[in-house]
Amino acid sequence: MPLKSIPAVMLLMATLSLCNLTDKLKPAANSNATDNKNAATQNAEADRAAATEELLKIEYEMTTASLKGDIAGLAPYIADNYVGTSYDGSMQNKNQLLAATKPDKTTKSWKITDAKLVSLSDDSAVLTYTQTQTARNGRTVRARITDTFVKQNGRWLISAEQQTILR
Numbered sequence: 001m002p003l004k005s006i007p008a009v010m011l012l013m014a015t016l017s018l019c020n021l022t023d024k025l026k027p028a029a030n031s032n033a034t035d036n037k038n039a040a041t042q043n044a045e046a047d048r049a050a051a052t053e054e055l056l057k058i059e060y061e062m063t064t065a066s067l068k069g070d071i072a073g074l075a076p077y078i079a080d081n082y083v084g085t086s087y088d089g090s091m092q093n094k095n096q097l098l099a100a101t102k103p104d105k106t107t108k109s110w111k112i113t114d115a116k117l118v119s120l121s122d123d124s125a126v127l128t129y130t131q132t133q134t135a136r137n138g139r140t141v142r143a144r145i146t147d148t149f150v151k152q153n154g155r156w157l158i159s160a161e162q163q164t165i166l167r
Contacts, residue, residue, distance in 0.1 A: 047120070048117055048120055051117060051120050051125055052115065052117045052127070054156065055117070055125060055127045055147075055149060055156060056112065056115055056127070056129075058077055058149075058156055058158075059112060059127070059129070059147070060112070061073070061077065062074055062077050062158070063110060063112075063131070065077075065101075066101055066104075067103070067104040067107055067110070068103055068104075069101055069102045069103030069104070070101075071098050071101050074098065074101055075098055076155075077156075077157060077158055078094050078097065078098070078157060078158055079094070079150055079152065079157040079158060079159040080094055081094075081159055082094040082097065082158060082159055082160065082161075083159070083160050083161075084097055084160070084161040084162075084163075085160075085161065085162045085163065086163050087143055087163045087164060087165045105136075106135050106136055106137075107133050107134070107135060107136070108134050108135060108136045109133075109134045110131060110132065110133045110134070111131070111132050112129050112130070112131055113129065113130050113132065114128075114129055114130040115127065115128070115129040116128050116129070118146075122151070123150060123151045124148065124149065124150050124151065125148075125149045125151075125156065126146065126147070126148050126149070127146070127147050127149065128144065128145065128146045128147075129144075129145055130142055130143070130144055130145070130166065131143050131145055141165065142165070142166040143163050143164060143165050143166060144163075144164045144166055145161065145162070145163050145164075146161070146162045147160070147161050148160040148161070
């Protein structure tokens, strides 16, 4: 190598070093670990998406059963130790909830929006969402609902619920 090119090569190496390009040009020392981490992240995201979908399906089935007054359709989704806190602060256990379930003749339509899976483990999950109900008289009420689920015998059951009316 001619002596004139040595400073140019040193300048190039210094520039690459400053730009961290030399590290990017090196083969990854542990690319399998990175691949495994990416796969684990993708699996966790897929698990969360599947759990969210499953829990939302349960929410739709429970709400439909509740509005129809279908106690037999609602009961299988409620854990025996259920505690619900209504928008007015009143509390209900499972038996009280089921006893109060009557056909709703005032609701015209309802929808769930803004669903977010707050936490997920093998045997518990917390889901929060907004439920909007429109009455036959046109009045609309929105509530933020947070439901805690437990998994028992391979099935998700609601064990706690908190409702807050949104203004």
